[in-house]
Amino acid sequence: MNSLKVSNLEFKYGKVEALKNISFEVTEGLIGILGPNGAGKTTAMKLITTLYSIQKGEIFLNDLDYKKDLSQIRKMIGYLPQDFSTYDNIKGREFLEIIGSLKLDWNKKKVVNHVNEIINKLEMNDYIDRKIKEYSGGMKQKLGFAQVLVGDPDLIVIDEPTVGLDPEQRNTIRELFPIISKNRIVLATTHIVEDIEFYCNYLLVIKDGSLIYEGTKEKFIEKAYGLVWEADVDLDTLLKIKTANKVITNFRVSDFSHIKYISKIPLTQNSKKADINLQDAYIVYNNLEGSISRI
Amino acid sequence: MKKISALIKYEVIDIFRGKLIWIIFFLYLFGVIQVISSMKMGGYSFFTLVGLIKVSWLPLNFIMIPVMLLSMKIGESENEIFEILDISPMEFIISKIGAVSIINLVILSINILLALIFGIFCRVSLGYLFYEMTGYIINTVIFLVAACSVGLSLGAVSKRFGEVIGFILIIIFFMVTCNFYKTSNNIVPLINIRIFPGSFDVISYDKSYLYHNIFWLILSLSFLLITYIYENFKKERVITKVFSAGSLIFLFTVCICLLNGINTNKPDYYNITNRNDSKNYSNDENKAPTFFSKENCGYYIDKYSMDIIINQTLINNCEMDIKVNKKISSMEFGLYEKLNISKVEVDGNAVNYKRTDNSFIVSLPKEYNSEENIKLKVSCEGKINTCWGQGQQMFFLRNNGLFLGDVFEWYPKLNDENIKEYNLNIKYSSGHKLYSNLNGENISGQYKFTGKDREIFLISGNISERNYRNYLFIGNEEYVNSNSKCDDLIKFMEDKKLEDIKPAVFGPFLPGGGKMDMPYVKACFFADDV
Numbered sequence A: 001m002n003s004l005k006v007s008n009l010e011f012k013y014g015k016v017e018a019l020k021n022i023s024f025e026v027t028e029g030l031i032g033i034l035g036p037n038g039a040g041k042t043t044a045m046k047l048i049t050t051l052y053s054i055q056k057g058e059i060f061l062n063d064l065d066y067k068k069d070l071s072q073i074r075k076m077i078g079y080l081p082q083d084f085s086t087y088d089n090i091k092g093r094e095f096l097e098i099i100g101s102l103k104l105d106w107n108k109k110k111v112v113n114h115v116n117e118i119i120n121k122l123e124m125n126d127y128i129d130r131k132i133k134e135y136s137g138g139m140k141q142k143l144g145f146a147q148v149l150v151g152d153p154d155l156i157v158i159d160e161p162t163v164g165l166d167p168e169q170r171n172t173i174r175e176l177f178p179i180i181s182k183n184r185i186v187l188a189t190t191h192i193v194e195d196i197e198f199y200c201n202y203l204l205v206i207k208d209g210s211l212i213y214e215g216t217k218e219k220f221i222e223k224a225y226g227l228v229w230e231a232d233v234d235l236d237t238l239l240k241i242k243t244a245n246k247v248i249t250n251f252r253v254s255d256f257s258h259i260k261y262i263s264k265i266p267l268t269q270n271s272k273k274a275d276i277n278l279q280d281a282y283i284v285y286n287n288l289e290g291s292i293s294r295i
Numbered sequence B: 001m002k003k004i005s006a007l008i009k010y011e012v013i014d015i016f017r018g019k020l021i022w023i024i025f026f027l028y029l030f031g032v033i034q035v036i037s038s039m040k041m042g043g044y045s046f047f048t049l050v051g052l053i054k055v056s057w058l059p060l061n062f063i064m065i066p067v068m069l070l071s072m073k074i075g076e077s078e079n080e081i082f083e084i085l086d087i088s089p090m091e092f093i094i095s096k097i098g099a100v101s102i103i104n105l106v107i108l109s110i111n112i113l114l115a116l117i118f119g120i121f122c123r124v125s126l127g128y129l130f131y132e133m134t135g136y137i138i139n140t141v142i143f144l145v146a147a148c149s150v151g152l153s154l155g156a157v158s159k160r161f162g163e164v165i166g167f168i169l170i171i172i173f174f175m176v177t178c179n180f181y182k183t184s185n186n187i188v189p190l191i192n193i194r195i196f197p198g199s200f201d202v203i204s205y206d207k208s209y210l211y212h213n214i215f216w217l218i219l220s221l222s223f224l225l226i227t228y229i230y231e232n233f234k235k236e237r238v239i240t241k242v243f244s245a246g247s248l249i250f251l252f253t254v255c256i257c258l259l260n261g262i263n264t265n266k267p268d269y270y271n272i273t274n275r276n277d278s279k280n281y282s283n284d285e286n287k288a289p290t291f292f293s294k295e296n297c298g299y300y301i302d303k304y305s306m307d308i309i310i311n312q313t314l315i316n317n318c319e320m321d322i323k324v325n326k327k328i329s330s331m332e333f334g335l336y337e338k339l340n341i342s343k344v345e346v347d348g349n350a351v352n353y354k355r356t357d358n359s360f361i362v363s364l365p366k367e368y369n370s371e372e373n374i375k376l377k378v379s380c381e382g383k384i385n386t387c388w389g390q391g392q393q394m395f396f397l398r399n400n401g402l403f404l405g406d407v408f409e410w411y412p413k414l415n416d417e418n419i420k421e422y423n424l425n426i427k428y429s430s431g432h433k434l435y436s437n438l439n440g441e442n443i444s445g446q447y448k449f450t451g452k453d454r455e456i457f458l459i460s461g462n463i464s465e466r467n468y469r470n471y472l473f474i475g476n477e478e479y480v481n482s483n484s485k486c487d488d489l490i491k492f493m494e495d496k497k498l499e500d501i502k503p504a505v506f507g508p509f510l511p512g513g514g515k516m517d518m519p520y521v522k523a524c525f526f527a528d529d530v
Helices: A041-048 A070-074 A092-103 A108-121 A137-149 A167-174 A217-224 A235-244 A278-287 A289-294 B002-017 B020-038 B049-054 B057-076 B089-121 B126-161 B163-177 B207-232 B238-265 B276-280 B483-495
Strands: A003-013 A016-027 A029-034 A056-061 A077-080 A155-159 A185-190 A202-207 A210-216 A228-233 A247-253 A256-262 B299-310 B314-324 B328-334 B340-346 B353-355 B359-368 B373-382 B385-388 B392-398 B401-404 B420-428 B434-436 B439-443 B446-453 B458-460 B464-468 B471-475 B503-506 B525-527
Touching: A003 A041, A003 A185, A016 A029, A016 A041, A016 A056, A016 A185, A016 A202, A016 A210, A029 A041, A041 A155, A041 A185, A077 A137, A092 A108, A092 A137, A092 B002, A108 A137, A137 A155, A137 A167, A202 A217, A202 A278, A210 A217, A217 A278, A228 A235, A235 A247, A235 A256, A256 A278, B002 B020, B002 B057, B002 B089, B020 B057, B020 B089, B049 B089, B049 B126, B057 B089, B057 B126, B057 B163, B089 B126, B089 B207, B126 B163, B126 B207, B207 B238, B328 B373, B340 B353, B340 B359, B359 B373, B420 B434, B434 B439, B434 B446, B464 B483, B471 B483, B483 B503
Parallel strands: A029 A185, A029 A202, A077 A155, A155 A185, B299 B420, B471 B503, B503 B525
Antiparallel strands: A003 A016, A003 A056, A202 A210, A228 A256, A247 A256, B299 B314, B314 B373, B328 B359, B340 B373, B353 B359, B385 B392, B392 B401, B401 B458, B420 B446, B434 B458, B439 B446, B464 B471
16 A cells, blocks of 8 residues: 655745645545645645655655655656646657656666557547647646656646646546546645545645645535535625625525525524535635634 | 656657757758859859858858757756656756757758768869868867857756847857858857968868867857756755866866967968058058068169978078178068067178068178178078958968968068079978979978079968969869869960969969069969959
8 A cells, every 4th residue: 555654844935934844644545635826735746746855854655765765756756747848849659658768767668568558548549649739738638647657656746737727628637537546646736626526535735834634525524514604695685794704605596695605603594504515615714714723 | 878868859859840940951051052152253153162161151150040049948948747757967968968969960960961062073082071171070060069058058047037038148149159240360250260362271270270169169068067057056966066166167267278379379460452552651650561672772682592490480591692782781671570580690790680560670780882792691480370351361381281472571581573593491391292483392391492583482281283284283172173263374374474384373362463563473373263
C-alpha cells in the first residue's frame, strides 16, 4: 500500500508564511486538496513534487525520505501542473515517448510499448499522432494525464486540472480520475469543488497556509450540516439576509425566492436545515470562520 | 546521456517543424542570390571561390537575427514536468547547447556545401580549396557559436524580464556585430574578413585574425557560463560556485589579454589613395602618407645592394650608391615609419640622422659637390602590416605571405623616376614562392634578385603562376587560370603599348592607378581587374 506522510511542513517566501506546520498522512485513492486561491495548495504541491526544496518539516513517500532519496522519489512521482503546456509542433506520441526516455531507464522498445498501453488506457488513439497544436483544450489536458502515467508512478499530483476547460471537457477530464487513481495516491488540488465531488474519498482543506480539515468527504459534509438553511423569502427579507450572511443559492419563483444560506441559527420562521453537498460544505468553510474550529 | 538525447530531440523536433527554420532557409537563399549577383559585374559573370568568400558574410548576416531568436527560444524553454524528472541543471544546459549545435551543424554543412559547389564549378586545386575554405569555415563556426551562445543567454534574460527585452538585445547585438556597414580590425564585426583589395586573396590569416576568433569563442563560452551561473547558482554546491566564478574571472582575463593582442596586432592605417595628389603636399596639419623626393634635390640613387631577412619582421641591411649632382649637406629618403633604423653610415662612418613620419634625413659629415659619389648604408628593422579604405589589407609581411608594393617605402627610397640597379639577397623561408619585378632565383629559401627598374615589389602567398599566350601570369589561382581574365589583361597591356612586359602579376589593387605612371615597365605589369 502506497503512502505519503507529511510532518510539520512549513514554507516561507521571504518573510511571508505560505505553509504553517502542515501534517497529514494519506494512502491510495483520490485525495482532493481544497482551498481558495492563495491558500497554499500549489506551494504544498510543489514541495510534494520536489519542485521546491523542503525548508522545514519532513515528507516521506513509501517511507523514502525526500531529503535523502530525492532521485528515487522523483521516479515515483507523476505531475500535471496547472498550466500544462509543451511545444505545439510535437506530436502527442512523441511527447510521451520523450517523457518515457527522460523518466525511465528502459530501452526504446519497452518505452514505446508502455506509451502505447497508456494511450489505449486513456483512449487517445484517434489523435495521439497529430501535432499538439491541433488538439482541443480537453485533448491537451488528457495528454497531460497520459504523461503523468508514464513510469506507472506511486504518487500523482494534479494541480487545478479543469481550469480553462468548457463543461463537456471538464466532465471528460473528471472521468479520468478513477482510471488514474487505481492502486496509487492521487493528490488533486482545486478550487472547483465539482472536480472532485464524485470521485474523491478523502479531503484535505487548506486555508491561509494551514490545514483546516483532513478526513473523508462524508464527514466534511456532515460537519457542515446544520449551518446551511433553506427558506422561501420575499425580496425584502432576502436583502436583509444578504447583508449579513452568505446566500449560497437563490431561485426566484414568481414573487418569492427559494434560498440556501449559511448561518449558525435560522434567520426566518420558515427556515429548515438544508441537505448539503460538498460544494455547500466547502462554502461554509470559507465563510464561517467561527464554525471552522467546530468542524 | 539518454536524458540529454531526449531533451535535444524535444527541442529539435519543434524547431524543424516550426516556421522560423523556413525563415532562416529563405533568408539564407536570398543572401546566396545576393552573393551571386555581386559576381555579375560589368555585364558578365565571373564566379570565383574567393568572390564567394569575400561576401560570404552576407547570407550569414541575413540569418543572424532568426538564428538568435531560435537560440533564445531554446534558451528560455522550460517545463515544470521536466524539472521533477531528476535532470540536473548541467544536463539541461548541455541539451540546449546540443539542440543549438544541431541547427548550427546543418547551417555549417549547407555553407560548406555552397563553397564546395563553387570550388568544383571554378575547378580550383585541392590545396587552394583547403587554404581558402579554412578561413571560410572558421568564420562560419565563430559566427554560429557566438550568435547562438548569445541567443541562449538572452533566453534566460527574456525568461526573467520578458521577450521584448530579449528582442531588443538581439537587435542591438546584430547592429553592433553585423558586417553591413563596417569592416574593422577590432572585435567587431563578428565575421572577420579583412579582404585584400582586388583579386589577390581573401582572408588575412594573421595574429589579429586568430585573436579575434579566440576572443569570440571565449566570450561565447563566458556567456554560456554566466547563463548557467545565473540560473543555477543557488542550487549548486559551494565548490561548484567557487569553480564557476573562478572560471568566469579566468575567461574574462583571457578576453582582456586577447583584446590587447588584437589591438597590438591590428594593421596600421596607411592611406595611399591620394598618393599622386600628395606630390604637391603642403598641408602641415596631417601626416604625409608617402614620401616624395623634391625635384632636383641634388642627388639620386644609382645602385642598391640589400641583404634582407623576412620572417615576422623585415630586417634590411641596405647599401646605396648615390650620385650627387648639386652641392648638398644632407639627404632625405623615404622609409615607412614603423621600420626602425639601427645604423646609418656614410662612406663607412656612422652619421646622425633625423626620423620624420615616413622618411629620414641624413646629416652628411661634409658638403658634397656635383659629380661626387656617396656610399650610404642603412640598417633597419620592423613589422609591416598596413590597411587602407574599409580595413582592406594593403602592405604586409607574415610567415605565410607578404606584399611589399613598389609605391611603398619598405626600403630607403626617393620615389623618383630614375632607373636603378638592384642586387637583393633575401632570406625567406615560407612555403610559398617569392616573386618580384626583378629577375631572380631561389636556392633553398635564399632568393637572389637582380636587375634594373624604377622600384621593387615583392609578393608571396597563396598564389600560382601560369604560362599563357607567351605571358607568365602570376596571381590568385582562379584569376590566372581564367582565359578571359588573362586575355583582358593582355589586351590592356597591348593597348597601353606594354607588350614587352612578360610576367604579369594579378596583385592587390593599386589605388589611384589611373593617375599613376606605369610602374614596372622593364619587367612586370601589376594589375587588378581590368
